[in-house]
Amino acid sequence: xxxxxxxxxxxxxxxxxxxxxxxxxxxxxxxxxxxxxxxxxxxxxxxxxxxxxxxxxxxxxxxxxxxxxxxxxxxxxxxxxxxxxxxxxxxxxxxxxxxxxxxxxxxxxxxxxxxxxxxxxxxxxxx
Numbered sequence: 001x002x003x004x005x006x007x008x009x010x011x012x013x014x015x016x017x018x019x020x021x022x023x024x025x026x027x028x029x030x031x032x033x034x035x036x037x038x039x040x041x042x043x044x045x046x047x048x049x050x051x052x053x054x055x056x057x058x059x060x061x062x063x064x065x066x067x068x069x070x071x072x073x074x075x076x077x078x079x080x081x082x083x084x085x086x087x088x089x090x091x092x093x094x095x096x097x098x099x100x101x102x103x104x105x106x107x108x109x110x111x112x113x114x115x116x117x118x119x120x121x122x123x124x125x126x127x
Contacts, residue, residue, distance in 0.1 A: 004084075005081040005082075005083075005084070005089065006029075006081055006089065007081075008078065008079065008080045008081070009025075009027075009029070009078075009079055009081075010076045010077070010078055010079070011023060011025035011026075011027075011029060011031055011076065011077050011079050011091075011093065012025060012026035012027070012074075012075070012076045013025060013026075013072040013073055013074065013075060013076075013077060014026050014073075014074075015073075016065055016068050016069045016072065016073055017065075018038050018039070018040070018041070018061055018064060018065045018068065019033070019036070019038035019039075019064040019065060019067060019068040019105050019110040019111045020032065020033045020036050020037060020038040020105070020111055021033050021088060022088045023068075023072060023077075029089055030087060030088040030089065031079055031088060031089055031090075031091050031093065032085050032086075032088040032089065032090045032091070033090075033091070033093065033101055033102055033105065033111070034082050034083075034090050034091055034092045034093075034102060034117065034121045034123065035092075035102045035113065035114060035117050035118040035121055035123040036102050036105055036106060036111035036112065036113060036114055036117075037053075037054070037055075037111060037112055037113075037114040038061070038064045038065075038068075038105070038110060038111040038112075039055040039056070039057050039060035039061040039063075039064050040054050040055065040056050040061060041056075041058055041061045042056055042057070042058050044056065063110075064109075064110040064111065065110075067105070067108045067109070067110035068105060068110055071095060071101065071104055071105070071108070072095070072101065075095070075096055076096060077093045077094065077095055077096070077101060078093060078094045079091035079092070079093040080092045080093070082121045083120075083121070090121070092121065092123070100126065102123060102126070103126035103127070106126060107126065
């Protein structure tokens with residue numbers, strides 16, 4: 001884990017790009033949800049570059065984003081930083097009801113487990 005990570009924080013979510021992030025926090029932080037991959041927009045860099053393993057589908061990306069918005073938009077989520085990715089903080093977050101955001105996104109069909117990062121961040125099992 002990089003030494004320059006902030007301590008655990010509450011992200012009051014004011015904007016959602018897509019289900020795996022970034023989630024924009026009221027305090028200016030941007031969160032990448034740890035351990036998952038959500039469908040990307042056709043114009044996203046991985047899709048333009050035809051990177052293998054990415055789902056590039058605008059309809060699926062919109063549906064995934066709507067699910068994430070219902071879960072987090074306007075709410076405070078508790079986040080524990082795990083890493084940095086671009087200008088975002090990769091974090092393991094919990095919803096106000098105590099559920100893992102990562103697991104809630106998977107259960108709702110908004111994202112899939114990204115195994116290499118799942119192991120890297122020691123995500124554990126979803127209940």
